Amino acid sequence: MNETAEPTARARVLFVDDEPRVLTTMRMLFRNRYELHFSESGAKALDFLRSTPVDVIVSDQRMPGMTGIELLRAARELNPDAMRILLTGYSDLNAIIGSINEGEIFRFVNKPWSNEDLTQTVARAVTAARASADATRAGDTTPTSLGAEPGILVVDDDPRVPAQIQSILGDAIRVLSATSMDDAVSTLERERIGVVVSDTRVQDQAVIGLISTLKQHHPELVSVILTERADAGTAIDLINQGQIYRFITKPLHESQCKITVSSALRQHQRLSQAPQLLQRYEVVAAPEPAPASTTGRLMDRIRSLRSVVKRLM
Amino acid sequence: MNGRPNTVRKDGDPQMTWRKLLPPLALLLAAGAIGLLAFLAQRTQAVDNTLHLQRLHQIRVVDALDVGLNRAVTQVGVSTMVNVTNDRATTTAQLGDALNALEQGPTSLRGLSPALDQALDTFLDTVESKFELAFDFEARNILVNQRLIAGIDAVPVMADAVLAAADTATHDMVAGLLRQLRTEVNTFGVVQTPVNEDRIHALLTQLDALAPGQSEAFVGALRSLRARSADVIADKQELVGRLGNFLARPTAPQLHAVEQAYMDWHGTQVAVANQYRSWLAAYAAILLLVLAWLGLRLRRSYRDLDRANAELSHANEHLEEQVDARTHDLQAALKELQASQAQLIQSEKMASLGQMVAGVAHEINTPLGYARSNAEIVRTSLADIRSLVDAQSRALNLLTQDDASDDDIAQSVAAAQGIAESIGASELVDELDTLLGDTDHGLAQISDLVGSLKDFSRVDRSRTDLFDVNDGLEAALKICHNQLKHRIEVVKSYAQLPAIECSPSQLNQVFLNLFNNAAQAIEGEGKLYIHTAPGPRGVAIRILDTGSGMAEDVRARIFEPFFTTKPVGKGTGLGLSIVFRIIEDHGGHIDVRSTPGKGSEFAIHLPLKQARPETPPATEALAA
Structure with a gap:
C-alpha cells in the first residue's frame, strides 16, 4: 500500500x-x-x-x-x-x-x-x-534534555490520584491534574506535557476520543491508562485508536507506577527526537463525532493544539 | 482437703485427668482418715481393765495360796494327820496352776516388761525352792514327828521309873519335879515354837541335883529320862528349824515386787493410752473442723445452686420469647442465605456460560475469519477472472466475425493471453478452488459447533426426556473441545447404553463441569478417560484424568458448596456442588477417588427411571 x-x-x-x-x-x-x-x-x-x-x-x-x-x-x-x-x-x-x-x-x-x-x-x-x-x-541518539522537563498530566475524577502520583514520583517531575476533559485540554494548551495518565472515563465521558485525537495530531504524546474499570473491548480500542503506551489498573502500586511513568517519559523523549519512530505509534482514526457535540468541539481544540505543541517543542 | 474445687485451668487435658483422679483420691483420703481413727481408738483401748483386774486377782490368788501353803506346811509340822498333808498337796497344786497362769495364758505377766520379767523370775525361783523345802520337810516330818511322839510318850515312862527309883526322902520333890518335867516336855513337843527348853534343862538340872545319894537305878533312869528329853528337844528343834527355814523364804515380798513391777508397767500403759486418747481427741477435733468446713462449702454450693436455679427458671420463663426472636432472625438469615446462594449459583452459571461462550467464540471465529476472508478474496479475484473472460470473449467474437482483421484477432488473443498470464489464471482457479474448499470446511465446522451447542443446551427439547448418556458426553466434549485440544488426549470407551430418564441439559452441564475440572487439573499434556457401562438398574459413567489429583482433605470437601482451591475471584466453588446436586436430584450418586500427583476419578451412577418425574424446584435455576 x-x-x-x-x-x-x-x-x-x-x-x-x-x-x-x-x-x-x-x-x-x-x-x-x-x-x-x-x-x-x-x-x-x-x-x-x-x-x-x-x-x-x-x-x-x-x-x-x-x-x-x-x-x-x-x-x-x-x-x-x-x-x-x-x-x-x-x-x-x-x-x-x-x-x-x-x-x-x-x-x-x-x-x-x-x-x-x-x-x-x-x-x-x-x-x-x-x-x-x-x-x-x-544511530540511536541518547535522549538529551530539551530545556524544561515535560510534565505529566493526570486526568482523573478523583483529585487524590494526581497527588498520589506526585508523591510517588517525587518533586523532580511536574505533575498536573485535570478532573475533566475541558481541564485536560486547557492544560495541554498551556503547558508542555509529555505523558498523559488518564482513567478510561472522566466525568462519565470516555477518554478514548481525546486520547485518539491527541495521538493522531500529537503522536509524540505518550498516554498511560490508569483505571479500575478495565474491560477487554475498551483496552483493544485504546491500543488500536490511542496507541496507549501502558495500561495499569488501580489500586496504584508505587513501584509499578514509578517504572511505568518514567518509562513513558523516556518514550516521549525518544519520539520527540526521532519523528520517524512516530509511525510505529500511528493510530486508527476514531469515528468522527458530530461537530456540534461538546466532544466535537473539544476535538477541534485539540487539533488546533498542534501548532502550540510544535511551538513549545 | 479434697473438697476444694479444682482451680480453672487453661488447657483441658490436666483438668480431665484431675477430674478423673478426684473420686479415687477422695476415697483413699477417707479410708486413710478412718484408718487413723481406728488406729487411735485401738491404741486408747490398749489398757484392758478386765485383764488388769484378772491379773491383779491372779497375783492375789498366788499370794493367798502362798499363805495357805505356809499354813498347810505349818499344820503338817504340828500334825501328822493325813488330811493335813492332803491339804498341803491340794494347795501346792493350786499354787502351781496359779503360777502357770502368771507364766502363760491370757492373764500372763511374762514379756510385759524386763523389770517385771526379772521380778517374776526371782519370785518363781523362790517359790520353787520353797516347794523343794516343803517336799523335804514333809518327807522328814513323818519320821521326826513319830520319833518325837515316841519320845514324848517315853518321857512319862522314864519319869515313872525315876520316881520308882527315888528314895522316899526326895520322893515328893522328885515327883513334883517329874510332873513339871512331863508337862514341860509335853508342852515343848506340842507347842509350835517351844520356848521352855531352858525350863526343861533347869528341871533336869534340879533332878540331877537330887541324884547324889540316890540309887543306881535312879541315876540310870534319870540318865534315860535326860536322853529322852534331849531327843524330844532335838527332834522338836529340827522340825521347828525346818519349818522356820520354809517359812523364811521371801515369797511375799518378792510377789509384792512382782506386783509392783506389774503396776509400774500398767501405769506406763495407762500413760501411753492417755497420750493416744489426747491425740484421738485432737484428731476428732480436726475431723469435726473439716466436716464443719465441708458443710459450710456445701451450704455455699447449695446457695449458688439455688441462685442458678432461680436464674434458670427466670431464663426459662423468657426462653420462649427468645426462641421466637431467634427463630425469626434465623428465618431471615436463611432467606438471605437462600437468596444469595441462588445469586451465587446464577453467577456461577453465568461464569461458566461466559467461559463456554469465550471458548466457543474462538472456535467459531477462526473458521468464520478465514471463510469470510476467503469469500472476499474470491470476490476480488472474480474481477480479474471477469476481465479475462471479457478479453477472451472479445477474442472469440473477433474470431467468429468475418470482417475482423487478423491483426485485431491476434491483438485480442494476445491481450487475453496477457491477462491470463498476468493473473496466473490456471493457478488462480486452483487456488480459488482451494479457498472455497477451505471455506466449505470452515462453514461445516461452524455448523457442527452450532449443532453441538444446540445439542448441549437442548433448548428445543422437553426438560425431562429419555436420553443416551453417551450423546450427552459427546455434546459436552464438543463444547469444551477448545480447552482440551492439542493438550489433552481423550480416550473414550462407550458401551451400548439404555436410554435413561433424566434432564439431559442438566446432565450435559454435569459432564461439562467435570471435563472443565479435569482440563484445569491437567497442567500441560495429559489424558482424559471416559468410560460408560450399563448397570443392573442404571448406567455407570467414569471420568478419569491424569491431572494433579488432590489430597484427602480436599477430596472430602470437594462437593461442598463454596469450597474451592482456586484463588479468590477465580472460582465460586459451586461447580462441583452443582454437579453433586444434579446427580442427587436424579437419584444417582457420584464418588470421587484421587491420588495427589496421579489424577482423579469421578464415578457416577444414574438410575434408569426417576422416582419423581418432576424436577425439584431447587435445581430449576440450574437448568442450562
Whole structure:
C-alpha cells in the first residue's frame, strides 16, 4: 500500500496460526505484496525469527503450547524493530493488558477480520517498521534534555490520584491534574506535557476520543491508562485508536507506577527526537463525532493544539 | 482437703485427668482418715481393765495360796494327820496352776516388761525352792514327828521309873519335879515354837541335883529320862528349824515386787493410752473442723445452686420469647442465605456460560475469519477472472466475425493471453478452488459447533426426556473441545447404553463441569478417560484424568458448596456442588477417588427411571 516502500527489498511478514487454513488465506491475501513466511506454532516462529529478522509479525492469540502474547513478548526481545499485530478470536482482559504492557503491540485484530482492514493494518505496520529501521540505522541518539522537563498530566475524577502520583514520583517531575476533559485540554494548551495518565472515563465521558485525537495530531504524546474499570473491548480500542503506551489498573502500586511513568517519559523523549519512530505509534482514526457535540468541539481544540505543541517543542 | 474445687485451668487435658483422679483420691483420703481413727481408738483401748483386774486377782490368788501353803506346811509340822498333808498337796497344786497362769495364758505377766520379767523370775525361783523345802520337810516330818511322839510318850515312862527309883526322902520333890518335867516336855513337843527348853534343862538340872545319894537305878533312869528329853528337844528343834527355814523364804515380798513391777508397767500403759486418747481427741477435733468446713462449702454450693436455679427458671420463663426472636432472625438469615446462594449459583452459571461462550467464540471465529476472508478474496479475484473472460470473449467474437482483421484477432488473443498470464489464471482457479474448499470446511465446522451447542443446551427439547448418556458426553466434549485440544488426549470407551430418564441439559452441564475440572487439573499434556457401562438398574459413567489429583482433605470437601482451591475471584466453588446436586436430584450418586500427583476419578451412577418425574424446584435455576 505504501508507495515509498523500496520495491527491491520486499517487506518480510511472518504469519503465525495453528489453523493452516488461516495461513492459506493469508498467503492468498498478501502474495505479490510482501515476502511471506508462515509458522504453525509460536516455537517454530521463534526459531525462524532467530535466523531471519522480519518487519511485521501477525500472530493468532490462542495456540497450543505458546499463546500469541507469549510469542510477541519473546519476539520483541529477539527482533525489537518488528511491528507486532495480534489476531484474536476472543478477548481475555488479562491477556490484552499483558500484550499492551509487555508485548508493546501495534494492533489487535479481531477474528473474523475484514480483509481491507487487515491489509491496511499490515501495510501501516510495514511502513512504520521500515521507518524505524532507518532510524535505528541512523544511530540511536541518547535522549538529551530539551530545556524544561515535560510534565505529566493526570486526568482523573478523583483529585487524590494526581497527588498520589506526585508523591510517588517525587518533586523532580511536574505533575498536573485535570478532573475533566475541558481541564485536560486547557492544560495541554498551556503547558508542555509529555505523558498523559488518564482513567478510561472522566466525568462519565470516555477518554478514548481525546486520547485518539491527541495521538493522531500529537503522536509524540505518550498516554498511560490508569483505571479500575478495565474491560477487554475498551483496552483493544485504546491500543488500536490511542496507541496507549501502558495500561495499569488501580489500586496504584508505587513501584509499578514509578517504572511505568518514567518509562513513558523516556518514550516521549525518544519520539520527540526521532519523528520517524512516530509511525510505529500511528493510530486508527476514531469515528468522527458530530461537530456540534461538546466532544466535537473539544476535538477541534485539540487539533488546533498542534501548532502550540510544535511551538513549545 | 479434697473438697476444694479444682482451680480453672487453661488447657483441658490436666483438668480431665484431675477430674478423673478426684473420686479415687477422695476415697483413699477417707479410708486413710478412718484408718487413723481406728488406729487411735485401738491404741486408747490398749489398757484392758478386765485383764488388769484378772491379773491383779491372779497375783492375789498366788499370794493367798502362798499363805495357805505356809499354813498347810505349818499344820503338817504340828500334825501328822493325813488330811493335813492332803491339804498341803491340794494347795501346792493350786499354787502351781496359779503360777502357770502368771507364766502363760491370757492373764500372763511374762514379756510385759524386763523389770517385771526379772521380778517374776526371782519370785518363781523362790517359790520353787520353797516347794523343794516343803517336799523335804514333809518327807522328814513323818519320821521326826513319830520319833518325837515316841519320845514324848517315853518321857512319862522314864519319869515313872525315876520316881520308882527315888528314895522316899526326895520322893515328893522328885515327883513334883517329874510332873513339871512331863508337862514341860509335853508342852515343848506340842507347842509350835517351844520356848521352855531352858525350863526343861533347869528341871533336869534340879533332878540331877537330887541324884547324889540316890540309887543306881535312879541315876540310870534319870540318865534315860535326860536322853529322852534331849531327843524330844532335838527332834522338836529340827522340825521347828525346818519349818522356820520354809517359812523364811521371801515369797511375799518378792510377789509384792512382782506386783509392783506389774503396776509400774500398767501405769506406763495407762500413760501411753492417755497420750493416744489426747491425740484421738485432737484428731476428732480436726475431723469435726473439716466436716464443719465441708458443710459450710456445701451450704455455699447449695446457695449458688439455688441462685442458678432461680436464674434458670427466670431464663426459662423468657426462653420462649427468645426462641421466637431467634427463630425469626434465623428465618431471615436463611432467606438471605437462600437468596444469595441462588445469586451465587446464577453467577456461577453465568461464569461458566461466559467461559463456554469465550471458548466457543474462538472456535467459531477462526473458521468464520478465514471463510469470510476467503469469500472476499474470491470476490476480488472474480474481477480479474471477469476481465479475462471479457478479453477472451472479445477474442472469440473477433474470431467468429468475418470482417475482423487478423491483426485485431491476434491483438485480442494476445491481450487475453496477457491477462491470463498476468493473473496466473490456471493457478488462480486452483487456488480459488482451494479457498472455497477451505471455506466449505470452515462453514461445516461452524455448523457442527452450532449443532453441538444446540445439542448441549437442548433448548428445543422437553426438560425431562429419555436420553443416551453417551450423546450427552459427546455434546459436552464438543463444547469444551477448545480447552482440551492439542493438550489433552481423550480416550473414550462407550458401551451400548439404555436410554435413561433424566434432564439431559442438566446432565450435559454435569459432564461439562467435570471435563472443565479435569482440563484445569491437567497442567500441560495429559489424558482424559471416559468410560460408560450399563448397570443392573442404571448406567455407570467414569471420568478419569491424569491431572494433579488432590489430597484427602480436599477430596472430602470437594462437593461442598463454596469450597474451592482456586484463588479468590477465580472460582465460586459451586461447580462441583452443582454437579453433586444434579446427580442427587436424579437419584444417582457420584464418588470421587484421587491420588495427589496421579489424577482423579469421578464415578457416577444414574438410575434408569426417576422416582419423581418432576424436577425439584431447587435445581430449576440450574437448568442450562
